[in-house]
Structure formats: C-alpha cells, structure tokens
Amino acid sequence: MNSEQLQNWLTKISEKFRGYEEKITEQKISSPNYQRRLEEIGLETQYLITYLMNNYENVQLIQPLIAQILSIYFKLGIGRFFVLQLVPSLMHTYLLGIAKRQKQSISMLxxxxxAVYNEEILAGGPSSEQMTKKVEEVRVPSIRYPSIYHDPSKLIPYPEISQMRPNGGTTVQNIVRMGPFSAVDRINAENRAVVLTRILKSVNGALCYMYRxxxxRSYCISMIILIKGGFSYPESGFRIKVLQNKASDEEYGDQSK
Incomplete structure (x- = not known):
C-alpha cells in the first residue's frame, strides 16, 4: 500500500470507528470488544506500521498519515486504542532517527x-476540558522483608514510612509521587525520557483493548532492535545452520544499519 492508499484506508476506518462508537452509545454496551474490532484490520495496520517505519525520513510522505492518525486518536474510544498500538514501533523508529542525527526527518514523529503526551497527562483523561495534570504514585515495597531480588540481612537499613493496610495488616513502604506532569511544546534531551515513558505507560494500561x-509483536521487535542497535552481527556458517531460513528475518537480522 502506498501513501494515498493508506490515507484512503484511514479515512474509511475513521468513519467505521465513529459508527461503532455511536452503536456502543445507542445500545449502552458496557464492555465493547475493541480487541476483536482491531483484529479485523490487523493486516492493514501492519502495512501502516511498516510504511511509516520505512518512510519516516520522507516528511512529505508521512505528514498526511500522521495528521490522520492524530485525528483518529482525538476521537477517543477505539480510535485511541488503534493509535496507541502504533506507539512501540514508531518510538523505536524515532530513537533510531535520533541516533542517526536525523533531526529533520523525525520532526513529524x-x-x-x-500531541499524544499532552493529552495523556490530563487528569481527566484525553480531550478533558480540565487542564489539571496527572499526579501518579509508585509504591516501593519495603526492603526490610526478603524477596527473590534481595536479602535484607545484606543491606544497610534506611528509614521507611509505616502505613496501615485496610485489612488490618501492617506494612512498610515508600511512596514516590510523580507529577503533576508538565505540558511540552517541543521534545528535547531534557524531557524526552519523561514524554516517551509516560506514553508507554498509557500503552501498557490499554493493552487489553488492543490486537495482541x-x-x-511491535513491542518485541522494538526491544530487539533497540538492544541490538549500534552492534554488528556478522554472518557465520554456524549462525546460518542454527537459524536456517530465519537468518534474514527482522527478528534476527543485522539491526545496526
């Protein structure tokens, strides 16, 4: 599929999503099966991801696609979940572009x-009229009690915060507050990690609604590519013997290029 075909397809699914959300509202469906709906367009979604990854350097080609994708995202519902599916692949493409110093090429990404970050940090959720930003809490379990990760007897004790559980048991834990998150008008080295990790948190929170x-697949491929980034894995007879016809697949290929 080329850019024009993908634009036409995005227009069609945007209308399809709108009709589906109207049906949910009219029939008062409490638990819509978004995952099944996204599965129906899984093949075309993969075409879209592949096209964006392969052509991100050509801003003129992907600009109309990004605009349509954001338009679908702002309609929320199934549209938001559809767009969040694209994040892992687009994120590693963006990071690779930074590593290659392709600042102009990654401008659309x-x-x-x-746009996604500034919506996801709203306390009332994306498209909320309230401009209050989210404040999130992370509970860090006590190091006083042993776990599979540590032996308390080998650690230097630190002061902890005691809290009472609703069930009556006593536990000791630290609570780290993050936020309120600040809106951004540009991404730079200082805020990049916050922006990307906050978006990934939204993706993780919506996994149950997405086509797995x-x-x-996007998550796995992205992690493999980022881990392999900057390294070269030369061909060898043993490697070919083990991987056979998978030696050139994207999961096992040379990701340093």
Missing part, C-alpha cells in the same frame, strides 16, 4: 508524540 498480534 516528534509532533505525534507531543500487533502490539505484542
């Missing part, structure tokens, strides 16, 4: 991430 073959 930065615009995409800024898309989002899980």
């Amino acid at each position: 930065e615009t995409f991430f800024m 073959d898309i989002v899980c």
